[in-house]
Each structure stands twice: as C-alpha cells, then as structure tokens.
Amino acid sequence: MAVQAPSTIDDAGVERLVVLHFDFIWRFLLRLGVGEADAEDLAQQVFLVLNAHRDAATSGTVRAYLVGVARRIASTYRRSQRRRRDVVADDTPDQTDVSPSPEELADRGRAAVVLDRILETRMTEAEREVFVLFEIEELSMSEIAGALAIPSGTVASRLRRARTQFQAALSAWRLEPREVAS
Numbered sequence: 001m002a003v004q005a006p007s008t009i010d011d012a013g014v015e016r017l018v019v020l021h022f023d024f025i026w027r028f029l030l031r032l033g034v035g036e037a038d039a040e041d042l043a044q045q046v047f048l049v050l051n052a053h054r055d056a057a058t059s060g061t062v063r064a065y066l067v068g069v070a071r072r073i074a075s076t077y078r079r080s081q082r083r084r085r086d087v088v089a090d091d092t093p094d095q096t097d098v099s100p101s102p103e104e105l106a107d108r109g110r111a112a113v114v115l116d117r118i119l120e121t122r123m124t125e126a127e128r129e130v131f132v133l134f135e136i137e138e139l140s141m142s143e144i145a146g147a148l149a150i151p152s153g154t155v156a157s158r159l160r161r162a163r164t165q166f167q168a169a170l171s172a173w174r175l176e177p178r179e180v181a182s
C-alpha cells in the first residue's frame with residue numbers, strides 16, 4: 001500500500017510515520033544483514049534522517065524513502081562490521097529468548113533461521129533486497145523500483161534470479177542430513 005507523503009511533514013506526522021513504519025523498517029534491516037542487537041538503533045537512525053530531511057520524503061512515497069535510507073544505513077553498518085576484526089560471527093540462533101513453546105512456534109523459528117541463512121549466503125545484496133521487499137514485506141514492483149531507484153524490469157529480473165536461488169537453496173537444505181534430538 002503506497003502512502004503518499006503530504007507536501008510537508010510536521011512533528012506529529014513524523015511521529016505517526018514512526019508508529020506506522022518502524023516494525024517494517026526494523027524487519028527490513030534484519031533481512032539486510034543487520035544484527036538483531038543493532039537493528040532497533042539503526043531503525044531509529046532511519047527515522048532521525050527522515051526527521052532531519054522532511055522535505056526529501058515528500059517527493060515520492062514515504063515508504064520508498066524510508067527503504068532507501070534503511071538500505072544506505074544497513075550498507076554502512078555491514079561495511080563497518082567487516083572492518084572490525086574483533087567481532088566474532090555467531091552462527092547459532094539466540095537462545096536467550098527461546099522458551100518452551102508449541103511445536104508450531106518452534107517450526108517457525110527454525111524456518112526463520114533457514115530463511116536468514118539462505119538470504120545471507122545464497123543471494124547477492126541486490127537480489128536479497130528485492131526478494132525481501134517483494135516476498136516478505138509485500139511491496140509492489142513499482143514501489144520497489146522507486147525505493148531502489150532502478151527500472152521495473154531490473155526489479156523483475158532480480159526477483160526472478162532471487163526466487164531461483166531461494167528454491168535451489170531450499171531444495172539443497174531439505175536434502176541435508178540433520179541430527180535427531182533424543
């Protein structure tokens with residue numbers, strides 16, 4: 001759903017946009033490779049940029065503007081993480097928040113881990129962005145084209161490649177042997 005920005009955004013408008021779009025931006029940052037511990041801070045940065053550049057957000061859809069800002073912030077974050085030598089990658093899911101839950105919740109958690117690994121390891125950054133925005137965040141192709149400043153045809157071809165990569169990775173994952181918990 002494209003929400004057109006008003007001609008100018010006042011303080012109440014910024015607050016309303018934070019309420020409407022914060023969760024979306026937070027999820028999008030996670031899917032772009034931002035660590036969960038940093039996602040909330042970076043999402044806040046996105047809205048600080050919006051607040052500082054209110055006029056820039058009025059040229060198109062607000063969501064497209066927020067996606068563009070989030071992409072740049074996530075890119076900067078990933079570059080700084082690569083430069084840090086003292087950061088140790090942790091491939092295990094965060095177990096601190098996991099408590100005994102119904103089987104369905106456990107299945108969803110495992111599916112999210114698999115999804116994140118596929119997005120991180122099997123797709124280019126460009127394919128991942130389009131895949132996440134279309135398949136997970138349910139933006140339209142025209143919204144994605146506007147947000148990423150690329151032609152609609154490029155969105156379609158990246159999405160097609162990303163879907164192919166996703167299906168191949170998912171098929172390979174299904175064939176992998178897994179340990180059976182006793």
